[in-house]
Amino acid sequence: MELNAKIPDGPIEKKWEKHRFDMKLVNPANKRKYSVIVVGSGLAGASGAASMAELGYNVKCFCYQDSPRRAHSIAAQGGINAAKNYQNDGDSVYRLFYDTVKGGDFRSREANVHRLAELSVNIIDQCVAQGVPFAREYGGLLANRSFGGAQVSRTFYARGQTGQQLLLGAYQALERQIGLGKVEMYPRHEMLEPILIDGRARGIVVRDMVTGELETHLADAVVLATGGYGNVFFLATYAKGCNGTAAWRSYKKGACFANPCFTQIHPTCIPVHGDYQSKLTLMSESLRNDGRIWVPKRADDKRPPGAIPEEDRDYYLERIYPSFGNLAPRDVSSRAAKRVVDEGRGVGPTGVGVYLDFADAIERLGEDVIAERYGNLFEMYERITDEDPYTVPMRIYPATHYTMGGLWVDYNLESTIPGLFVIGEANFSDHGANRLGASALMQGLADGYFVIPYTIGDYLARTKFEPLGADHPEAVATVAEVEGRVKRLLSVDGKRTPTSFHRELGQIMWEYCGMARTREGLNEALGKIPALREEFWENVTVPGEAMELNQSLEYAGRVADFLEIGELMCLDALEREESCGAHLREEYQTEDGEAVRDDEDYSHVAAWEYAGEGKKPIRNVEQLNFEYVELATRSYK
Amino acid sequence: MKLTLHIWRQQNAKSKGRFVKYDLDDVSPDMSFLEMLDVLNEKLIAEGQEPVAFDHDCREGICGTCGVVVSGRAHGPRDRTTMCQLHMREFKDGDTLWIEPWRAKAFPVLRDLIVDRSALDRIIAAGGFIGAPTGSAPDANAIPIPKEDADLAMDAAACIGCGACVAACPNASAMLFTAAKVSQFAKLPQGQPERYRRVKAMVRQMDFEGFGNCTNHGECSAACPKAISLDHIAQLNRDYLRSSLRADRRIVSEVGAG
Numbered sequence A: 001m002e003l004n005a006k007i008p009d010g011p012i013e014k015k016w017e018k019h020r021f022d023m024k025l026v027n028p029a030n031k032r033k034y035s036v037i038v039v040g041s042g043l044a045g046a047s048g049a050a051s052m053a054e055l056g057y058n059v060k061c062f063c064y065q066d067s068p069r070r071a072h073s074i075a076a077q078g079g080i081n082a083a084k085n086y087q088n089d090g091d092s093v094y095r096l097f098y099d100t101v102k103g104g105d106f107r108s109r110e111a112n113v114h115r116l117a118e119l120s121v122n123i124i125d126q127c128v129a130q131g132v133p134f135a136r137e138y139g140g141l142l143a144n145r146s147f148g149g150a151q152v153s154r155t156f157y158a159r160g161q162t163g164q165q166l167l168l169g170a171y172q173a174l175e176r177q178i179g180l181g182k183v184e185m186y187p188r189h190e191m192l193e194p195i196l197i198d199g200r201a202r203g204i205v206v207r208d209m210v211t212g213e214l215e216t217h218l219a220d221a222v223v224l225a226t227g228g229y230g231n232v233f234f235l236a237t238y239a240k241g242c243n244g245t246a247a248w249r250s251y252k253k254g255a256c257f258a259n260p261c262f263t264q265i266h267p268t269c270i271p272v273h274g275d276y277q278s279k280l281t282l283m284s285e286s287l288r289n290d291g292r293i294w295v296p297k298r299a300d301d302k303r304p305p306g307a308i309p310e311e312d313r314d315y316y317l318e319r320i321y322p323s324f325g326n327l328a329p330r331d332v333s334s335r336a337a338k339r340v341v342d343e344g345r346g347v348g349p350t351g352v353g354v355y356l357d358f359a360d361a362i363e364r365l366g367e368d369v370i371a372e373r374y375g376n377l378f379e380m381y382e383r384i385t386d387e388d389p390y391t392v393p394m395r396i397y398p399a400t401h402y403t404m405g406g407l408w409v410d411y412n413l414e415s416t417i418p419g420l421f422v423i424g425e426a427n428f429s430d431h432g433a434n435r436l437g438a439s440a441l442m443q444g445l446a447d448g449y450f451v452i453p454y455t456i457g458d459y460l461a462r463t464k465f466e467p468l469g470a471d472h473p474e475a476v477a478t479v480a481e482v483e484g485r486v487k488r489l490l491s492v493d494g495k496r497t498p499t500s501f502h503r504e505l506g507q508i509m510w511e512y513c514g515m516a517r518t519r520e521g522l523n524e525a526l527g528k529i530p531a532l533r534e535e536f537w538e539n540v541t542v543p544g545e546a547m548e549l550n551q552s553l554e555y556a557g558r559v560a561d562f563l564e565i566g567e568l569m570c571l572d573a574l575e576r577e578e579s580c581g582a583h584l585r586e587e588y589q590t591e592d593g594e595a596v597r598d599d600e601d602y603s604h605v606a607a608w609e610y611a612g613e614g615k616k617p618i619r620n621v622e623q624l625n626f627e628y629v630e631l632a633t634r635s636y637k
Numbered sequence B: 001m002k003l004t005l006h007i008w009r010q011q012n013a014k015s016k017g018r019f020v021k022y023d024l025d026d027v028s029p030d031m032s033f034l035e036m037l038d039v040l041n042e043k044l045i046a047e048g049q050e051p052v053a054f055d056h057d058c059r060e061g062i063c064g065t066c067g068v069v070v071s072g073r074a075h076g077p078r079d080r081t082t083m084c085q086l087h088m089r090e091f092k093d094g095d096t097l098w099i100e101p102w103r104a105k106a107f108p109v110l111r112d113l114i115v116d117r118s119a120l121d122r123i124i125a126a127g128g129f130i131g132a133p134t135g136s137a138p139d140a141n142a143i144p145i146p147k148e149d150a151d152l153a154m155d156a157a158a159c160i161g162c163g164a165c166v167a168a169c170p171n172a173s174a175m176l177f178t179a180a181k182v183s184q185f186a187k188l189p190q191g192q193p194e195r196y197r198r199v200k201a202m203v204r205q206m207d208f209e210g211f212g213n214c215t216n217h218g219e220c221s222a223a224c225p226k227a228i229s230l231d232h233i234a235q236l237n238r239d240y241l242r243s244s245l246r247a248d249r250r251i252v253s254e255v256g257a258g
C-alpha cells in the first residue's frame, strides 16, 4: 500500500496555517446536513465530539462506561504540557517541538509534532475558559512544574488529578451539546465493527451492553478515539475496560496499524504484590520532581531503608544521568530500574522494586508543601500498600502505561480507510518511540479541540455521500459478522475463564515484548501466542447469554482481540532490528545498556496491513524525514 | 481469611432481586475489595454459575464507576475510600458482609450490583458547564484568580460522580453532587455569567429525575470518597435563593457558533 502522509509543504511553522487555509470549508448552514460518529469519550473523543457539535454537525458519541465522564483519561495524574513560557525559562513552541521529537527518539513525524506544539498554548486557554481549576500561584497566575525529558517548567496541573479536571471540562462541553440536542450520547455501548460502504467508513456496529442488542449506526464519517491497547499486558496502569477492539476491528477492515511494538513502560508504578492482582497503579512521574530514586549499593544489603546510610545507597539516575538526574525520560529510567533489579539490588519483599524517597524534600520544603503537591498520590499509595510514604520511602517499579503505536493516520488524522479518522492515544501520530510525560493529554485535546473539527470539514466538503439505510447489504453483513462472533464466544463452552487467558498472554508479553526484547524471545512469543489463541477458541468458558448484560461476554471479546494484537506487536518488535525509545532490542545496545538506533534502515514508521486470516500481514513503510531536528544520539547524561 | 458474603443478585431491571449467600476462603488482606469479588467470580465461573455483575473501571479511585453498599455503608467501612481502593485488611477473618447496589429511585438496578446513574449526567447537561465554545478563549493568564479561590474550586471539582452521596442519603438526594458543580463555578470568574441560570437549571433537573430533597442529614459528605464538603450545599442554597429573586430568564443558553 502507498502511504501518503499528506504533509503540507512550506516551512514547518507555516504548514498548519497554510493547510487550514487550503482545506475546504462546509458552510454553516450545510453543517447540519452532515453526521459524524465519535467512538470514545476520553479527552480526544469528548473534546472532538463537543467541538464538532458546536460547529453544527450532528454527532453521535459512544463509550463503554456508564457515563462519558469515566473514560480512562480521568486517571491521568501529573499534568499537561504547553509552550506558554509563563515561567520565562526559555520555553517556546520550537523547544517543545524539539523536545518531543528528540524524546520520541526520532521516530515521529516532524510536521505533526510541530502542530501539536503550536496548539498546546490554545489548549490551556480553552481549558481555563471552561473552568478547569489548574494550580495557581499566590499572584493568581498559573503554576507550572517540570516533567521527565524537559529542562523547562511547562507542565500545567490540577493537584494530582489533571486528567480528571481536563476530562470533566471536555465532558461538560459535551454534556452541554447533549442538552442542546446536537450530540446523541450512547453510554454502555461497545463498538464491535466498523461498517465500510464503497470503501469508506460509513458507520459502526455496536452492542448495547445492557440489553445485548446489536445496533447499526450510520454517518458520513467515523472518528475513533478509543484509547490505547496497553491492557494486552494484563497488568497495566490502564482502566480495566480499556481495550484494542475498535482499532483492531478497523485494522482487519483495512486500516494500517503503525508501530504496534512501541509501548511505554512507566518507571514509577507500585510493584506487583500478589497473583490475584488485577491492575497496577501508577504513581505520577511528577513525584520525580521531589523524590530521589535509589537502591542499596550491595546486592546482599537487606536492611530496612532507614537503616541504610547515605554512603551505602546508589542514587543511580543521579549518578548515571547527572544533567537530568531523577527526571530522565521514561524509557531510560525504566530500563535503569530493570538493570539494578536484574543485578539483585531490588528492594521490597519480592526484590522487584526500587525506592522513591521524599526524606530530603520533606526536610527541605516541609511536609505541608509535599502534602499539597502530592497528597492524593501519597494517600493512594498508603491505601494500597499500607505504608506511609511520608516516613518510609515508596517502592516503585516500571509497568505498562501507554501505547505510542496505534492506527496509522495522515496529517489530517485520517486512517488508510477513507472517512475513518483516529484521534488521541488510538492513533500513532506524535510520540514516536517514546512519549514524554504530560504529552498525551496535550495530544488528545489538540486532536479533539483543534485538529479534527477542521480536517473532518475538509473531508465532508470533498466527498459525495449517497443516502444510506441500515438495510444496506454491507451493514447487514457486518451485523451478521458480529453476531457470529458473539455466538461463537458463547458456544465454546470450555474450562478456562477469559481472565486466565488474559493473564497468561500478559505474562508472555511482559517477558518477551516488555522492557527488553531479543530475537529468540520474540520468536518464542510468536510460537506461544497463536497456540494460546487456539486454546482460547477451544477451551474458553463464557457464562450467560447474548441478550443480557453480560460482563464475561464483553471481556471475552476483548481478550480474543488482545490475543491477536499481541502477536502483531511481537512481529513488529522482531522486524524492527534496532533499538529506539521504548523499544530496546538487546542485540542493539551500547555496553552500558543505551539504545542504539539504526537510522539508515529504520528511520521509518512500520504500518502493518492486514492480509487475511492466517496470512502474514504486510509491513508498509512511511519514511521519516528530519529537516529541522538533527538526527542525533539521544543523551540525557 | 474466610468471609461469608450475602450478595444482591438480580437478573435485570424488571426482575426481582434477592440476597444470595457465598462462602469465600483464602481472602488475602492485601486484596482490594474488587479483587476479592474477582476471585469469587472466577470461582463461580469455574463452577458453571453466573458471576456477580459489578461496575468498575479505573480501580484507582478516580473514575467513580465502582460503588456498592457494604453492610449498610456506601463504599464500605473506611472513610474517604472508594470500593476499588478499599483493601480486605479492613475486615477480619470470619466477618459476614452484606453487599448490595446503590438504592435510589433515580438509580434503577440494571443487574446485580450495577445501577443506572445517567440521571447525574442529565443534571450536568442541564447546566453544569461553562459555555465556552472551542476557540473562543482569551489567554489563560488574562484573568488572574486568587489561589484560595482556585483551591476551593478544585476542592469542589474533585467529585468523581460515583453516586455514593445519593446512596447514603435517607432521602436519596443528589444535592451534594449538584452543589459541588455549582460551587466550583461560583468560585471562578469564568463561572459568573451563567451562575444563576446554572443553579436553577441544575436544581430543576435534579428534582425532575426523582432525587429526594436535602434535609441536612450530612450522610452524603460522610460517605463521599472525596470528602466533598457540606459547605457547597450552603453555597448552592444561597445561589438558588438569589436566582429566584432574579427575573426568570431563559435557562438554556443558545447554541454556541463554534
Ligand SMILES: Cc1cc2nc3c(=O)[nH]c(=O)nc-3n(C[C@H](O)[C@H](O)[C@H](O)COP(=O)(O)OP(=O)(O)OC[C@H]3O[C@@H](n4cnc5c(N)ncnc54)[C@H](O)[C@@H]3O)c2cc1C
Residues within 6 Å of the ligand: A039, A040, A041, A042, A043, A044, A045, A062, A063, A064, A065, A068, A071, A072, A073, A074, A075, A076, A077, A078, A079, A080, A162, A163, A189, A190, A191, A192, A225, A226, A227, A228, A237, A238, A239, A242, A243, A245, A246, A282, A284, A401, A402, A423, A424, A425, A426, A437, A438, A439, A440, A441, A442, A444
Ligand atoms: C494512570 C495514568 C496516568 C496518566 N497520566 C498522564 C499525565 O499526567 N499526563 C499525560 O499527558 N498523560 C497521562 N496519561 C496518559 C493519558 O491519560 C492517556 O493517553 C489519554 O488520556 C488517552 O485519552 P484518549 O481520549 O485517547 O482515550 P481514553 O481516555 O482511553 O478514552 C477512550 C474512550 O473510548 C471508549 N472506548 C474504547 N473502546 C471502545 C469501544 N470498543 N466501543 C465504544 N467505546 C470505546 C471508552 O469508553 C473511552 O470513552 C496517563 C495514563 C494513565 C493510565
Ligand code: FES
Residues within 6 Å of the ligand: B055, B056, B057, B058, B059, B060, B061, B062, B063, B064, B065, B066, B067, B082, B083, B084, B085
Ligand atoms: S473503579 Fe474507578 S473509582 Fe473505583
